[in-house]
Amino acid sequence: MRVRTKRYDTLVVHEDGTIIGAYGRPIRGGLASIGYRQVKCRGRCLYVHRLVAEAFLPNPEGRVNVNHKDGNKLNNHVLNLEWATPAENNSHAYATGLQPSGEDNPRSKLTNEDATNIRESYKNKYRGWRRDTATRYGVSERVIYQIIKGITYKTC
Numbered sequence: 351m352r353v354r355t356k357r358y359d360t361l362v363v364h365e366d367g368t369i370i371g372a373y374g375r376p377i378r379g380g381l382a383s384i385g386y387r388q389v390k391c392r393g394r395c396l397y398v399h400r401l402v403a404e405a406f407l408p409n410p411e412g413r414v415n416v417n418h419k420d421g422n423k424l425n426n427h428v429l430n431l432e433w434a435t436p437a438e439n440n441s442h443a444y445a446t447g448l449q450p451s452g453e454d455n456p457r458s459k460l461t462n463e464d465a466t467n468i469r470e471s472y473k474n475k476y477r478g479w480r481r482d483t484a485t486r487y488g489v490s491e492r493v494i495y496q497i498i499k500g501i502t503y504k505t506c
Contacts, residue, residue: 361391363405367398367426385423399426407433415439421446452503459489465503472498 361377362370369389371377379389379398387398403409403416406428413433420430421443434442443449453461460468468483484491496502 365428409433421448
């Protein structure tokens with residue numbers, strides 16, 4: 351399908367994610383630092399998955415993100431793409447394991463066992479309990495709150 355964009359030359363975008371440039375040759379492009387395939391057009395880097403979605407997928411609700419259904423950032427086939435809200439995109443990332451949570455997150459300071467212990471000790475809370483618990487584990491009071499409310503470390 352030929353796509354004319356507002357700022358760029360005419361590109362030919364195929365359903366499988368192949369991009370044909372102005373001279374009729376495929377544009378190879380490269381990988382962005384965050385893992386998506388991108389091509390250059392007039393000095394600007396364009397994400398291939400976004401070009402495919404704009405060309406083939408209707409977006410009547412005006413969603414801003416393009417989600418890869420299988421979680422593979424290099425699979426830019428139109429059947430693997432869908433428009434999503436930022437919240438839907440994040441939920442999908444956690445559900446498919448693309449975004450690690452709990453102790454699997456490399457930035458996590460707590461283990462699942464720590465979270466379980468925090469929830470158990472919450473039953474015997476006292477004035478200042480959250481502050482003392484946060485200090486003991488070396489995290490903020492907000493982290494303790496999120497564990498108690500089940501916002502983080504949901505699986506333990």
